[in-house]
Amino acid sequence: MNEFFLWNLRHNKPWDVQPRLNDAEHDELFELMADPSLPDDAMSAEMADGYMTACLVGPMRLAVHQWMETIFAQPTLPLPHDSQRQQRLLHLLLRRYADIDASTSLDADQTTTDNIFMPLSAQVADEDRITPCRLDEQRERIGFWNLKDWAEGFRRAVADDEAWDPLVTSPDAGHLLSPLVLYEMGHNPDRPDFQVDDNPDLFPWLIVSVCAMRNWWRTYNRAPAVAAAHAV
Numbered sequence: 001m002n003e004f005f006l007w008n009l010r011h012n013k014p015w016d017v018q019p020r021l022n023d024a025e026h027d028e029l030f031e032l033m034a035d036p037s038l039p040d041d042a043m044s045a046e047m048a049d050g051y052m053t054a055c056l057v058g059p060m061r062l063a064v065h066q067w068m069e070t071i072f073a074q075p076t077l078p079l080p081h082d083s084q085r086q087q088r089l090l091h092l093l094l095r096r097y098a099d100i101d102a103s104t105s106l107d108a109d110q111t112t113t114d115n116i117f118m119p120l121s122a123q124v125a126d127e128d129r130i131t132p133c134r135l136d137e138q139r140e141r142i143g144f145w146n147l148k149d150w151a152e153g154f155r156r157a158v159a160d161d162e163a164w165d166p167l168v169t170s171p172d173a174g175h176l177l178s179p180l181v182l183y184e185m186g187h188n189p190d191r192p193d194f195q196v197d198d199n200p201d202l203f204p205w206l207i208v209s210v211c212a213m214r215n216w217w218r219t220y221n222r223a224p225a226v227a228a229a230h231a232v
Helices: 003-011 023-033 045-057 064-072 083-104 148-159 162-168 174-185 202-231
Strands: 191-195
Touching: 003 064, 003 083, 023 045, 023 083, 045 064, 045 083, 045 148, 045 202, 064 083, 083 202, 148 174, 162 174, 162 202, 174 202
Parallel strands: none
Antiparallel strands: none
16 A cells, blocks of 8 residues: 555544644755655655645645655655654645645635745755846756746646646636746746746736636536536
8 A cells, every 4th residue: 555645544634733834844844855865856845835736726636645656756655764854754745735725725805924825936046047048959948947846846737637628728717827837937938038037926926826726626616516406
């Protein structure tokens, strides 16, 4: 049986309300997720945050053991050589998952500065940020920028799940993915003068779009049930 599934059964108590992660715990999560003993293709904390967010605001919620296995790129628990660090990592990750779940489910009139959804992002060193942006031979931006890995984690969740197709192809909702695409690419290929570093309006647009996706799927998933009820 999947180790993540067993761990979740033993340690996750949904009735225990855990506080949101504070800044120190965010830093601790980033440090634990960067442990060199994790697989090379395991996600960073930032990428995992984007992936978990997509799992929560998307068409169907994945079981905890499914997204954990994907994030760590293995079906076995991470850091088996240090049970204390292992438990701390998994508990922090699960609490962050609960943070995202709570903050993206709020209505606009319930949102405050204390409970608003905020993606986790690593600080990008100035020497790693090339601006104005430069493109390689494949017309992809060179270097790093804020939320690059976060957007890639979100993209992977969407790309791996065909159930996202109704939103992706919707003429009324497809635009909600636009800020995610811009953060992943770091620039707008149709506007050479546009790059995410120089657009202060892009981050609020991202937050609004993420929460709007969750609301869109709520309405979409209720529609068949409502139609069936009227047909009876």
